[in-house]
Amino acid sequence: MSETTTTAPASTTPRPPSRISRTFHILGLLRESPVGMFGAALILFWVAMAILAPLLPLYDPLEPLAPFQPMGAAAPDGGTFWLGTDHKGRDILSRVIWGSQRVLIWATLSTVVAYLVGMLMGSMAGYLGGWWDEIISFLSNVLLSFPVMILFVIIITLLGASGLNIVIAVTFASAPGIMRIVRGLILDLRTRDYVFAAQTRGESAWYIMLVELLPNARGPLIVDACLRLGYTVVAIATLGFLGLGLPPPEPDWGLMIKEAVPLGSFAGHAMVVPAVALSSLILGFNMLADGLREISLRD
Numbered sequence: 213m214s215e216t217t218t219t220a221p222a223s224t225t226p227r228p229p230s231r232i233s234r235t236f237h238i239l240g241l242l243r244e245s246p247v248g249m250f251g252a253a254l255i256l257f258w259v260a261m262a263i264l265a266p267l268l269p270l271y272d273p274l275e276p277l278a279p280f281q282p283m284g285a286a287a288p289d290g291g292t293f294w295l296g297t298d299h300k301g302r303d304i305l306s307r308v309i310w311g312s313q314r315v316l317i318w319a320t321l322s323t324v325v326a327y328l329v330g331m332l333m334g335s336m337a338g339y340l341g342g343w344w345d346e347i348i349s350f351l352s353n354v355l356l357s358f359p360v361m362i363l364f365v366i367i368i369t370l371l372g373a374s375g376l377n378i379v380i381a382v383t384f385a386s387a388p389g390i391m392r393i394v395r396g397l398i399l400d401l402r403t404r405d406y407v408f409a410a411q412t413r414g415e416s417a418w419y420i421m422l423v424e425l426l427p428n429a430r431g432p433l434i435v436d437a438c439l440r441l442g443y444t445v446v447a448i449a450t451l452g453f454l455g456l457g458l459p460p461p462e463p464d465w466g467l468m469i470k471e472a473v474p475l476g477s478f479a480g481h482a483m484v485v486p487a488v489a490l491s492s493l494i495l496g497f498n499m500l501a502d503g504l505r506e507i508s509l510r511d
Contacts, residue, residue, distance in 0.1 A: 215339075216492055224458040230308075235267070235395075240265065242503055242504070242506070242507060245502075245503035245504075245506050245507055247499050247502050247503045247506070248499065248500055248502065248503015248504060248506065248507065249501060249503065249504075250496075250499055251495070251496045251498065251499025251500035251501075251502070252496070252500050252503070253373075253496075254492050254493065254495060254496030254499070255493070255497065255500060257496075258312045258316065258489075258492070258493050258496070259316065261309045261312050261313075262312045262313035262316050262317075263313075265310050265312070265313050268309065270303070270305065270306040270309060271291070271302075271305075271306045272303075272306070273302060273303065273306040273307040273310045273463045274302065274463075275302065275303075276300050276301035276302060277293075277297060277301045277302065277303065278293070278297055278301045279295040279297060279299055279300060279301040279408045280296075280297065280301075280479055281293045281296050281298060281301075282296050282437055282481070282482055283295055283296045284296075285297075287303075293305070295308065295481065295485050296479070296481045296485075297455050297482075298347075298472065298479060298482040299472075299475055299479055299482070300470065301470065302405075302461075304317075304481065304482055304485050304486075306463075307463035307468060307486075308392050308463070308465070308468075308485055308489050310463040311464055311465045311468065311486065312459060312465075312493070313446055313462040313490065313491070314375075314462060314463065314464060315445055315449070315464070315465060315493070316457070316493075317375075318375050318378055318379065319441055319444040319445045319448055319450055320441070321379055322378060322379045322382035322383065322386075322410070322444050322448075323382070323386070323437060323440055323441050323444050325379055325382075325383050326382055326383045326386035326387045326390060326440070327387075327390055327433075327440075328438060329383055329387040329390075330386065330387040330388070330389070330390025330391045330393075330394060331390065331391075331394050331426060331433075332394065333348050333352070333387065333388075333390075333391040333394075333395075333396040334391040334392070334394025334398060335394060335422070335425060336348060336388065336421070336427060337349055337391065337395045337398075337419040337448075338394065338395040338396070338397070338398025338399045338402065338425075339398050339402050339417065339420065339421050339425060340417065342443065345395075348391065349395075351388075352387075352388035352391050352392060353386075353388075355384060355385070356388045356389065358385075360385045360447070360486065361447075361494075363384060363385050364381045364382075364385060364447060364450075364451060364456070365454070365456060367380060367381040367384060367452060368381055368456040369456070373451075373455070373457060373458070373459050374458070374459065375457050375458060377455065378448060378451065378458075381447075381451075381499075382444055382447060385447075386440060386443075386444070390436070390440075391488070393432065393433070393436060394426075394429065394433070396431060397429040397433075398425050398429065401425050401428055401429060401510075402425065402508035404428075406424055407420060407424055407425065408425050412432075417457065421472075431508045432508075433503060435501050435504045435508065436501075437504045438497050438498075438500050438501035438504060439497065439498065439501045441497045442493075442494045442497035442498050445490070445493055445494055445497070446490075446494060448464075448466065449464075449466035449469070449490050450466060451466065452464040452466025452467040452470065453466040453467070453469055453470045454466075455467075455470065457482075465479050465486040465487075465489060465490045466486075466490075468483075468486040469483055469486050469487055469490075470480065472486075
């Protein structure tokens with residue numbers, strides 16, 4: 213009597229989705245949020261303008277051509293001032309588009325640096341605990357006790373007006389708030405099984421913080437990053453309005469509004485156009501954050 217051998221069936225246990233595929237899945241779900249899609253469209257519009265600024269047929273944003281020209285006025289060279297000119301004769305359309313490049317570069321860089329510092333501080337405070345937590349939390353509370361705009365003004369006044377100093381000011385003002393968010397998330401995540409498994413394998417504290425904990429806290433951090441980008445855009449525009457932003461004659465939206473305010477009705481469009489551009493970009497970040505929050509609650 214012959215014996216029949218049976219082959220064990222292949223395991224059909226589904227593999228958990230990777231972090232990359234899960235991220236793309238969340239981005240795909242953004243299509244189900246009209247609010248998030250509209251916000252993303254506004255942001256992409258200004259990103260496209262910033263990238264294409266050197267390629268578009270624009271006037272030099274710093275060149276004085278013809279002062280106080282209304283929208284649609286003819287230019288001396290036969291062209292058109294589609295959005296008019298300011299009191300110095302500079303083309304407003306050109307300055308708004310080139311200004312989007314400045315504000316997106318410095319706002320993104322400032323937010324990224326603030327997040328790197330804030331996540332590092334929050335991870336150390338939440339996972340290491342003890343005196344690390346006490347020292348970092350104390351320093352953060354000291355910085356958070358200053359009103360944000362006053363802290364900006366103090367730092368820029370001491371260091372001078374420049375893009376790099378804006379990054380430093382935003383980092384000092386935003387990193388403590390980011391630290392508190394990350395610390396709270398880490399305090400919850402550090403009790404999970406995969407953290408105990410990594411500790412059993414003998415992984416270092418830095419590995420656990422950077423590989424096991426932070427990637428699993430990315431959902432709330434992405435939403436907060438979108439909101440914080442909007443806050444940073446407001447901060448950069450406010451500093452420009454106060455004369456503490458990018459040094460003139462850079463096409464800074466806040467500086468453009470400041471220069472147009474004393475002109476009143478003589479050049480109202482010179483104030484309205486950059487204000488609308490600024491509002492639309494901030495609205496885009498806020499709506500994208502709302503869409504991502506809606507998706508994260510549904511997912």
